[in-house]
Amino acid sequence: MYVTGAIKGNADLSGDGDYLDGGESSIGYGNYDGFISVFDASGGYLWSKRLGGVSNDQGLSVVTDASGNVIVTGIVLGNADLSGNGDYLDGGESSVGYGNYDAFITNFNASGEYLWSERLGSTDVDYPYSVTVDATSDNIIIAGTVGGYDADLSGDGDYLDGGEDVSVYTSSDMFISVFSSSTYVWSKRLPDLGNQNGRIVITDSQSNIIVGGDASWDVDFNQDGDVLDDGESGSANVDYFVLSLDSTGNFNWVSRVGGSGACLAESVYVDSSDNVYVTGYVTGSVDFNQDTFLTEDGEDATGYGLKDVFLLSFDINGAYRWSNRLGGSSNDSGYSVTTDSNNNVIVSGYVNGDADLRGDLSITSGYGSNDAFISMFDQSGSFLGKKRFGSSLSDNGKTVFVDPNDNIIVYGKVGGDTDFNQDGDVVDGGESSLNYGLDDLFVAVFTVTNNVAPTLTSFSATQSSDGTGEVSIVSTVDDADDNELSIAYYYEEIDTCGASLPSTTSTISTVSSLNGTAVTSTGSYQVTTVTTTPGANIVTSTWTSAIDVSGANGETYCVYAVVNDGNEDASMTTTTVTLD
Incomplete structure (x- = not known):
């Protein structure tokens, strides 16, 4: 595991509770400094480096190449130590010829030895938000923002390479720089009257470069001299964009989407099928697939709040696949997205107050101000599971990824005691804030058990022959995980059952069970639930329901059975009964 960011003063970079390891002392450094900490797969500390100068510096992104070399990018102000040896004598460490905040890229081998x-x-403010490595070529690709007319994008100290010297810019232009080891390959800058930020960069299996970011006003993404193409026209509001280039920088496609306020793309990921996933935040109603309607999942802001989390998927050619919207009535944001070996999609970030983490307006309550969360969906966008954790202060899940065993690893920030494993206490490793400060970094690992949905293998509804109007409902449920099950029944006067539970269903008024315990519920459509205890994969319950059939005269009713196994994975089946 590789962690980068910013630290102030003496700092524990190994997680052992002291400041005695290499790079942990602030002597010779400044206010905020960048750092890199490396741990093995079991969380064991390997090595760390402290980077920066006497001013404010920060590590923003970290990645590894095929040889296990560790590449870190971030910002520095003034002379800065980029090798972790305490001086400013290595390549790129002097600020001569540069300006305010500058981008840096530094490389270490797998053992922590400095490489280059x-x-x-420019002479203005520059930010390299993200770095990635192309798996095919091992090229290093950086995306970010530069200010100023002239900007060195190659590291050679001049402004003579492609896109470095521009005649028109505002306060920020998006840039991409590509290196092969320490050798400059090419760069691209998008100079326009608007502001553009390249916040995340990644490559697909075809070595296409995909950048997620934000832009205001018009932007000539394909650099054909106009702003007439799809996604190029904009306004003063900040929109998010996803831009695809080939391996040599040629334009493939762009998708740009905005709402009634600011919309930002914070993270982009590509799965093994080259589908693209994007997360960040949107404000107001948003037309994700740009069809001028608000009918797709998550496009309509009704029921949500200020800033909301969005999760959006494209195919390799930029065509819309699906979208989800998460959050509550306050400000929420997605920070990171990744996929596992089954192409299930995991998003992390923060939510404030009661919030929907499923994409269906169902609510999860919180702990404090902002809470960290992870939500999991299958590759078609269907909800699989969620986790919410935090302290009474402000917390977030900044980065999420999976290991080779599909364990989910979340990196972020917490303040105060935090129940990471949700066992009701804060006595487990790393949960107590004792000996730490106001805001602390955390790394949490979660094991995912792929839940198998329960199935209703048989289901029948039969009117009794004694003239009472009672209907006997019998179901057989199969759950391979042997979880505790709940079964709910609904009915509707209709000849043909629908594929999903309609809003017009009525609750069954009275239920008695020969198996389990009947529990009365006041839900909108559910009147009773029988909970069965694990112990066998096959559970059979017999139900008797009194339905008022006076004057029924042969009316047909559809009876719906919905089973849930406690892991929010449900299945439904139907049958019909004609009442005489």
């Missing part, structure tokens, strides 16, 4: 570094930027 470069400094990029």
